[in-house]
Amino acid sequence: RKLSRSTIDLPRNSMLFGLLGQLLLLMLVCVENSVLSCTLDTTGFRHAIKQLSANYDLEPGVMKFETGNSSHAGANPSSLYGTYIFNHTHTLKRGEWHLGASDAVVFYGCTPPPLKYYSFRSYVGRHGIHEVFASLGDSLNQLVINTTVPGKLFGVPTVVITTADYATYNTISSALNGNGIKSGINLDGIPSALVNMGNHIRDDTFLMLYRVALFDNKQQGKDYTNKEYPIFRLTSKTQRTKPLLPVPVPHLRSRVAKETEKNAQDIEEFEAVATSVSNYFAKQGFTLRENSTAKPAKRESGFSCIKHGRNCLGDNHDAAYIADVVPMLLEEDAAIIFMGVNHFKLRQAVYSNMELYNIGLDAIGHGANNLQFAGTATHFAPSVTNVDNFFTIVVSRDCSFDPTLPLCIQVNKTELPMDLPLVGLARAYLNPQTKTGPDYNQLLLFRGLHFRKA
DSSP: OOOOGGGOOOOOSHHHHHHHHHHHHHHHHHHHTTSTTOOOOHHHHHHHHHHHTTTEEEEEEEEEEOGGGGGSTTOOTTEEEEEEEEGGGGGSOTTOBOBOTTOEEEEEEEOOSSEEEEEEEEEEEEETTEEEEEEOSSOEETTTOOOSSTTOOSSOEEEEEEESBHHHHHHHHHHHHHTTOOSOEEEEEOOGGGSOOBSSTTSOOEEEEEEEEEESSHHHHHHHHTSEEEEEEEEESSOOSSOSSBOOOOOOOOOOOSOOSOSHHHHHHHHHHHHHHHHHHHHTTEEEEEEEEOEESOOOOHHHHHHHTOOOOSOOTTEEEEEOSSOBOOOTTEEEEEEEEOTTTTTSOSEEEEEEEETTOOEEEEEEETTTOTTTTTTTOTTSTTGGGEEEEEEESOGGGOTTOSSEEEOOTTTSOTTSOEEEEEEEEOBTTTTBOOOGGGSOOOEEEEEEEO
16 A cells, blocks of 8 residues: 655644644554564654654655666666655655755664665765765665664664764654654764755755665565655754764775685686686687676775765665676677676675676666576586586577576577677675675676687
């Protein structure tokens, strides 16, 4: 059941706020009854919001998952992206909003059903005259988020408060605490020193990305992402040019882990798999035309993009982005093989994937994740001891040259025209050792092998 944003207006008197409270209560109950056994304190939250209305103007909105977000240039098709939507954004890009120095946006809802990865992170969209789409710090992922049930990550209530002012965060937290919501409260901080806070058209715009990926139960995942979840934008009635207690520019969590993939055994086995792949295709009558080792695709932080006015394309500090450095044409008689390490198996990520794009970074609708990597390298290198630590993805216009291939992706000319090169982009999300993205220097980066019939 969905609640139309057009039926909700700002509370300007007690009668209207009562209507708003009833609508919010109904929406929260609908959410509560649909996400496993998650129980939200709808009465406590409604009372807290009413209490806060004495000092803040309230604007209701929704957090919703929009499938189109996964098809944008460079987006990850394996992940869905939730965004915050408000009525007032008709003057802004959809999903973007302004925020004053002591304002906040509050999400109260259930964390997702069991899955491999989720996180909240606010971004600056437009900074001055530049479109930067840059993250404002570490992500609030499943390894660091506070929930109302300590140690439980999935299907439990949580609160996410996005603000640049610790004083505002403390005020909202106190209102929630006083109305029975005493735990599971999180700060999604905006470092005001880096951005232009305010509610005027020339002030910076902000947006939220709530990433969810690889649900254990697809139907539960579909039920969760098909619903809308209530949020509130709280605008301080005492508008300030600076926060009372500014959220500082944070020190990002270190990516360096104790364990690494760059040890002698992993390197030796990686080379053995690569040799076996080349030998296999030589026996099939193919000639190796290109052997390209990938490189990090993104190393610039959101902070740097903000400073220099560059587009970070929705960077996520929880991820390592790795791309093939030599785009390759997929001719009629070609086979392109992406081979690499299953970063999940080597404990460098909670999940990893390989997605296929054209040279413009438009997803072509094909890829694979670590759940699908199992056995793909065994076909080529069965004698390698830890062969399941590696993966191979074959891409061709016609996979019939070997029907036994465990993972061969057949790409047609509509998906990838003959004159557009193919790009492989790998992601490794969230090293469980460091609770942030893997360190590029500790990963074995994949290779792209381009074969054509001799």
